[in-house]
Amino acid sequence: MQKEGSRSEGRLLCAILIVAICLTLAPVARLFVEGLTDQGTFGFTLAGKVLAQPSTMSALKHSLITASLGTLVSLVLGAAFAFLVALTDLRAKAALVFCLMIPMMIPPQITALSWTQIMGPSSVLLKTLGLAPPLGSSQPLYSAEGIILLLGIQHMSIIFLTLRAGLRAIPQETVEAARISGARGMRTWWQVILPLTLPSLAAGTAITFVTALGNFGIPAMLGIPAGYVTLPTLVYQKLAGLGTSVLAEVSVLAMLIGAVAVIGILAQRFFQTQQRVYLVGSTSRPLAIPLGAARLPVEILLWAIVCTILVLPMFGLLATSLVPAYGVPLRFDTVTLTSWVEVLLRQPVTARAFVNSFGLAFGAALVLMILCLPLAWLMERSPTRLSRLFDSLLDLPYALPGVVLSIAMILLLINLPFTDATLYGTIWIIFFAYLARFFAVMFRPLQASLKQLDPAMGEAAQSVGATLFQRLRDVIIPLSAPAAAAGAILVFLTAFNELTVSALLWSSGTETLGVVIFNLDDSGETAMASALAMTIVMVVMLLMVLVQLLSRRFPKGVVPWQT
Amino acid sequence: MADITLTSVGKTFSGSPAVQDISTRFNDGEFIALLGPSGCGKTTLLRLLAGFEMPSQGTIRIGDRDIADGHTGKMVPPENRNMGFVFQSYALWPHMSVRRNVSYPLEIRGFSKGDIATQTDAALTATGLGEYAARMPSELSGGQRQRVALARCLVSDPDAVLLDEPLANLDVALRASMQTVFTDFHKRTGATMVYVTHDQAEAMAMADRIAVMDNGRIQQFDTPQNLYERPKNRFVAEFVGLGTVVPMRGVEKNETSSHGHVLGQRIAVKSTHDCPSHVCLRPENLTISETGDLRAKVARVTYLGGKYLLETVSECGTRLLAETRAKFDVGVQLGLTITTPWAFYED
Secondary structure, three states: OEEOOOHHHHHHHHHHHHHHHHHHHHHHHHHHHHHHEEOOEEOOHHHHHHHHOHHHHHHHHHHHHHHHHHHHHHHHHHHHHHHHHHHEOOOOHHHHHHHHHHHHHOOHHHHHHHHHOOOOOOOHHHHHHOOOOOOOOOOOOOOHHHHHHHHHHHHHHHHHHHHHHHHHOOOHHHHHHHHHOOOOOHHHHHHHHHHHHHHHHHHHHHHHHHHHHHOOHHHHHHHHHHOOOOHHHHHHHHHHHHHHHHHHHHHHHHHHHHHHHHHHHHHHHHHHHHHHHHOOOOOOOOOOEOOHHHHHHHHHHHHHHHHHHHHHHHHHHHHHHOOOOOOOOOOOOOOOOHHHHHHHHHOHHHHHHHHHHHHHHHHHHHHHHHHHHHHHHHHHHOOOHHHHHHHHHOOHHHHOOHHHHHHHHHHHHOOOOOOOOOOOOOHHHHHHHHHHHOHHHHHHHHHHHHHHOOHHHHHHHHHOOOOHHHHHHHHHHHHHHHHHHHHHHHHHHHHHOOOHHHHHHOOOOOOOHHHHHHHHHHOOOHHHHHHHHHHHHHHHHHHHHHHHHHHHHOOOOOOOOOO | OOOEEEEEEEEEEOOEEEEEEEEEEEOOOOEEEEEOOOOOOHHHHHHHHHOOOOOOEEEEEEOOEEEEEOOOOEEOOHHHOOEEEEOOOOOOOOOOOHHHHHHHHHHHOOOOHHHHHHHHHHHHHHOOOHHHOOOOHHHOOHHHHHHHHHHHHHOOOOOEEEEEOOOOOOOHHHHHHHHHHHHHHHHHHOOEEEEEEOOHHHHHHHOOEEEEEEOOEEEEEEOHHHHHHOOOOHHHHHHOOOOEEEEOEEEEEOOOOEEEEEOOEEEEEEOOOOOOOEEEEOHHHEEEOOOOOEEEEEEEEEEOOOOEEEEEEEOOOOEEEEEEOOOOOOOOEEEEEEOOOEEEOOO
């Protein structure tokens, strides 16, 4: 006889849970300790000193301004698209949704690079069309407004997705009931639909704010040239300029960003719980309000916006990558693939970065899949108090700004306990940081799919005598394989393009693709940066198309842009 | 195979009891039905037997082997109990063919390839699935899936087969034919079967004994005939079959018969109790006659095919059900005669 029938399950859960907690929550806890101690003693003296510096306060102000106004831009764009796509009878919705997802999947430094290619005096595209402003005039995007605009575009997908999910949860009956009760026109909108969607809108806004706050690529590419410093770029500048001697100071800054982010995360959690109240009634038929004669003009307008924010910058990027030197107009006689050949085939750093990024992304996806599959199942089947706590905290490394996680990782791994060894400066610190950061990206789709799995599947195997290992191998893993694959592709996609974490953790030899693009642009090699960026955009699109094609085989809720 | 013995078994879920103080014995080879309204604890009791739940109190034994003990917190995990379980959702593994679904228990037990093939074929033939062996579960109808689930649990020759509302997802016609499959299977194998259902017709048709459950307790555990004809309390009388429970006063009992006052009439009753307090009036205890002493008014008429069910209200407001071949109109006054109903004692 055994104590408790689920003893083996309990043991395995405990073991994996400890590994997962060490990976994801230990760095965050380590950072917290560092921020509160000054040379080994608890206290707020260092924190007070750092917070009193004028650069800290101005960076905080800049961060808050760009993040909140950027969120506003996302809100306007994302909400408009979400209402129109979710509630009306537009055509080609699937294509529209797919296109709206692309800005989120394209790394922010590439977004910033591509937009600078369609504006300013040296824009190849504008020169080619003869529209370029005179030399000497400034790049309009190198400003707070530029950062706000691009943050808004980058994150509009988040608002779009959360709001659309909320709108689709409204049963058509609620609107029909309002109509039959005599509510006309706009009355239905502001008395029925809007109140029902406010929680999801608020939750989406909060998480967009947190993401915008943590964004590094856009303020780094646009703000640093303009001398407009936000908190993440301040941390980067300090660490890049002064090395690990300023680690204590920088961790106070990281905690400051973290604190603002946590407020946003808590707000999002709060609104999400509010939302659950409304999930009543059948949602088999989502709303479809006919637009009538306005349909075609609305469709043209929406696609025009999609073209402006998606296609136009890509053309700018392409144009820049095809000229022999930055600033030369693109003509039949000037078009050349030199930059492509140079950056993809000749530069050893690019080849190294490809290997690094590919290995890191692939390794992270693989390790996370192996870790998350049994963990998600065991947490679903036999939850413990610890596993529930972990469930509520595991989003933290992903939701917290990347800068915060990077600093936390340095603190944790710069001096391995009980040894003199350090992982700082090696590829492993980036790898562990990726494991922590993308844990939620892998775990949540798996969890969603396992929640839909009939618990009787495992119990049936158990009742015919299958041990825990046999149940996992023969029943649970084959059944959750599609979700695991989708999660792995998403992890790969995000890790492949990652900049924020690796920008703080890289050293010579461990560059990632994100770092290489950033450095190429920084050193004025804009054409090569554009060629590399175009390559990455194509890889991203290819992977997204792959997920899209496979999406029919995935359970509901696994692919983030599918419902 | 062996008897299953439960001793004061209880199970609480976060403070609220789902099953309370159940002591009973399922004999080897019996077909037992657990019958009750939803939320009565019947599925929890079945899952306790299977080992998916750990009892909070009491012990469960199979033969002379303790398989769960709520006091010491020890139990044999489901995979080591050698019981079969048929799920309401069938729980066929969608990524395995019918044959693999059925042969999987044998693979787990490490049988040789040849043995697996022979025994799987035997199980498939026994359930009439021979020609579907290569199909995937998604290509089968509901009834066929149910047969696969049954074949899967009989292939490994379990000590007992536990069935959790296995027919709930099937249509009426298929239910009748699947009932025959279950009873045939029971006759042939002689396996102990515990069958959970909320459908009394299903339980009556198949079970040797039925445990009627309510509020986590077994209210009566008896043969189908006894449950219908000699209910022990008001819950069983009202839950099993049609009937009205009315109080009875002035009981006189002699050696051969008992008499008492029911709805103002003095009538003979059947009972084992010395001083029964209530009678159960089923339609067959009520005869319609113009001269009947009990006057009642027809409140509702339901055609049952070949006969009518009359819902009548007596002068003192009691609702009584009677059956008749002749049609009556709503509002008509009738006379009813009560003939020897079953009487029981309840506080």
